[in-house]
Amino acid sequence: MGGVAGKQGSEGHRERLLAAALVCLREKGYAHTTARDLVAASGTNLASIGYHFGGKEALLNEALASVVRDWTARVEQAMFGGPPVRDTRELLERVLVALIDVFDELRPLIISCVEAYAPALRSDALRARLAESYAESRRDGAAMIRRAAAELGVEVPADPEAVVSVLVAISDGLMLQWLADPASTPDARQALDALAALSVVAAPERAAPGR
Numbered sequence: 001m002g003g004v005a006g007k008q009g010s011e012g013h014r015e016r017l018l019a020a021a022l023v024c025l026r027e028k029g030y031a032h033t034t035a036r037d038l039v040a041a042s043g044t045n046l047a048s049i050g051y052h053f054g055g056k057e058a059l060l061n062e063a064l065a066s067v068v069r070d071w072t073a074r075v076e077q078a079m080f081g082g083p084p085v086r087d088t089r090e091l092l093e094r095v096l097v098a099l100i101d102v103f104d105e106l107r108p109l110i111i112s113c114v115e116a117y118a119p120a121l122r123s124d125a126l127r128a129r130l131a132e133s134y135a136e137s138r139r140d141g142a143a144m145i146r147r148a149a150a151e152l153g154v155e156v157p158a159d160p161e162a163v164v165s166v167l168v169a170i171s172d173g174l175m176l177q178w179l180a181d182p183a184s185t186p187d188a189r190q191a192l193d194a195l196a197a198l199s200v201v202a203a204p205e206r207a208a209p210g211r
Contacts, residue, residue, distance in 0.1 A: 013048040013051075014048075014052040017038060017044060017052060017053065017059055018062065020044075021033070021038060021059050021063035022063050022067070023041050024037050024038055025060065025064070026109055027108070029111060029115050030060060030064070030112045030113075030119075031115050033056075033060060035056040038056065038059065057123070057126065060116075061129040064112065064113060064129070064130075065133045067112075068137060069133075069136070071098075071099075072136075072141070075141070076140070076144055077098075078094040078095065079094055079095060079098075080147070080148075082094075084151070085152070087152070088152060089196075091148055092195070093192050095167065096167075096188035096189075099168075099170070099171040100170075100171055103174075111179070114175070114179065116130070117130075134168070138164045138168075141160070141161070141163075141164030142160035142161045145157065145163060170191060174186065174191065
């Protein structure tokens with residue numbers, strides 16, 4: 001297993017444990033990572049896990065939260081890190097690419113995230129941490145939408161947090177499909193075309209001329 005014990009000595013045990021947890025999540029998964037795995041990967045000791053995080057589960061839960069934060073940062077970079085977007089469709093395409101077209105790259109961490117949902121059904125602490133991560137993503141995503149709307153000179157959606165929730169649901173749902181059947185899972189551009197078609201269906205009907 002890869003480790004992080006060789007990192008600079010000035011780095012604290014907490015950061016080394018978090019880095020080691022990410023290594024373990026990629027290589028062993030959420031369910032099969034032990035406290036001793038974390039100690040071996042971090043070059044720390046069992047007491048450090050309890051001191052900094054309260055236990056193995058809390059450390060793994062925090063590492064999962066960092067995966068979500070890093071993914072959110074990818075979306076922000078896709079939205080604002082390149083050339084200015086020309087319209088809302090191009091902006092949405094960038095978002096979907098950052099959410100969907102990265103499944104291959106992130107496969108080990110995606111599996112670990114999915115593995116965490118089953119124990120969350122019986123763990124109040126893990127369920128609360130997942131809910132907190134979703135809430136953080138909604139807040140950060142809504143701020144991105146407001147910034148993008150200002151830059152494009154368009155109105156902000158009535159509830160930008162609801163928009164973020166729907167986009168996350170699309171990403172999460174396609175992620176599950178992709179794990180089972182990657183060849184049949186739509187990519188970002190196919191998802192965008194589907195959303196465009198649905199928007200036409202969902203739009204209020206306009207009255208015919210003369211009515």
